[in-house]
Amino acid sequence: xxxxxxxxxxxxDEQSDEALLSLLQPKALNKLQSKNPLSTxxxxxxxxxxxxxxxxxxxxxxLIFFPYWQIQICIAAVLIFTVWATAGAFRLRKAIxxxxxxxxxxxxxxxxxxxxxxxxxxxxxxxxxxxPVSAAGGFMLGGVVGAQKSVDEIMSKPIMIWALLICxxxxxxxxxxxxxxxxxxxxxxxxxxxxxxxDDLKEKN
Amino acid sequence: xxxxxxxEAVKNSQGIIYKLVGLYxxxxxERKDLYQEVLLQAWRSWSSxxxxxxxxxxxxxxxxxxxxxxKRKSSRIDYMESLEAVDRASSEQxxKREEVERLRKAIxxxxxxxxxxxxxxxxxxxxxxxxxxxxxxxxxxxxxLHRCKQQLxxxxxx
Numbered sequence: 240x241x242x243x244x245x246x247x248x249x250x251x252d253e254q255s256d257e258a259l260l261s262l263l264q265p266k267a268l269n270k271l272q273s274k275n276p277l278s279t280x281x282x283x284x285x286x287x288x289x290x291x292x293x294x295x296x297x298x299x300x301x302l303i304f305f306p307y308w309q310i311q312i313c314i315a316a317v318l319i320f321t322v323w324a325t326a327g328a329f330r331l332r333k334a335i336x337x338x339x340x341x342x343x344x345x346x347x348x349x350x351x352x353x354x355x356x357x358x359x360x361x362x363x364x365x366x367x368x369x370x371p372v373s374a375a376g377g378f379m380l381g382g383v384v385g386a387q388k389s390v391d392e393i394m395s396k397p398i399m400i401w402a403l404l405i406c407x408x409x410x411x412x413x414x415x416x417x418x419x420x421x422x423x424x425x426x427x428x429x430x431x432x433x434x435x436x437x438d439d440l441k442e443k444n
Numbered sequence: 445x446x447x448x449x450x451x452e453a454v455k456n457s458q459g460i461i462y463k464l465v466g467l468y469x470x471x472x473x474e475r476k477d478l479y480q481e482v483l484l485q486a487w488r489s490w491s492s493x494x495x496x497x498x499x500x501x502x503x504x505x506x507x508x509x510x511x512x513x514x515k516r517k518s519s520r521i522d523y524m525e526s527l528e529a530v531d532r533a534s535s536e537q538x539x540k541r542e543e544v545e546r547l548r549k550a551i552x553x554x555x556x557x558x559x560x561x562x563x564x565x566x567x568x569x570x571x572x573x574x575x576x577x578x579x580x581x582x583x584x585x586x587x588x589l590h591r592c593k594q595q596l597x598x599x600x601x602x
């Protein structure tokens with residue numbers, strides 16, 4: 240039976256696929272773009288890094304032109320976190336190699352799994368830290384711009400303090416779970432399949 | 445090494461890509477995506493190929509690593525259900541092609557990592573080579589291979 244299987248398997252060598260043959264041309268080769276998950280994450284991290292720089296510049300502008308210490312504290316905090324997250328995005332991007340390496344299959348799958356997990360973790364931390372502080376800053380800034388009053392005047396009413404606290408209490412878990420949901424939506428199924436294949440390969444019996 | 449040399453080498457070993465992608469892709473679109481990704485990754489790694497291993501073994505490694513880290517959907521199928529499609533097509537195709545399709549579908553009922561193992565075995569690789577490419581022990585390869593062969597033989601008897 241196995242001999243016949245081997246013969247049948249060798250028969251596949253006589254077949255070919257037009258879709259594959261069409262790619263084996265010099266012009267086609269130079270047009271190829273990677274859809275590999277790690278390449279996608281690297282592109283995503285680069286986009287995050289560039290956005291981080293732009294947002295940091297915007298925060299510096301606010302720090303200079305809105306001289307209210309309450310806003311400045313929140314924006315300064317969010318600026319520090321933005322710079323931290325941006326630096327982290329560039330560091331992680333550098334650490335991730337989007338190319339397939341000639342490691343063993345098990346090592347390569349584990350490398351992918353670990354890198355994707357690291358990216359998801361960085362997204363969750365960014366969601367947990369950046370959103371609530373920027374919500375507080377945005378809340379006060381919105382009040383200053385909208386009502387044309389100082390932060391002291393806006394925050395002098397107890398209801399505004401409560402509104403700010405509720406705003407932060409609601410936005411913190413939302414930011415965290417949104418980041419978690421989005422990253423799992425992007426790579427959750429892929430991670431599950433990778434984990435299953437890693438476990439299958441390690442399984443002894 | 446030039447692009448022309450690379451393409452020539454891949455053309456000579458294209459059966460590896462064709463066979464492996466056929467064991468994992470769910471549809472024509474995914475098949476094309478996997479071909480593209482394998483070729484791109486092989487092209488990017490080409491400069492690091494020093495000829496220590498055979499080109500076919502190197503391409504096998506790149507293809508398996510690419511396919512199993514790229515896929516986002518499971519591709520395990522039900523053998524009996526999938527055979528209905530083969531039977532319908534058999535009147536128009538040669539006997540050989542039908543057998544190939546049956547074998548491919550039988551292998552696709554195995555877990556994804558076992559497919560890598562059985563395809564290397566059927567392509568004539570020895571257990572130590574398979575163990576090195578997959579990253580497991582030689583004993584582990586032997587145990588898994590024995591189980592896969594039994595499973596395939598049972599399926600193909602049906």
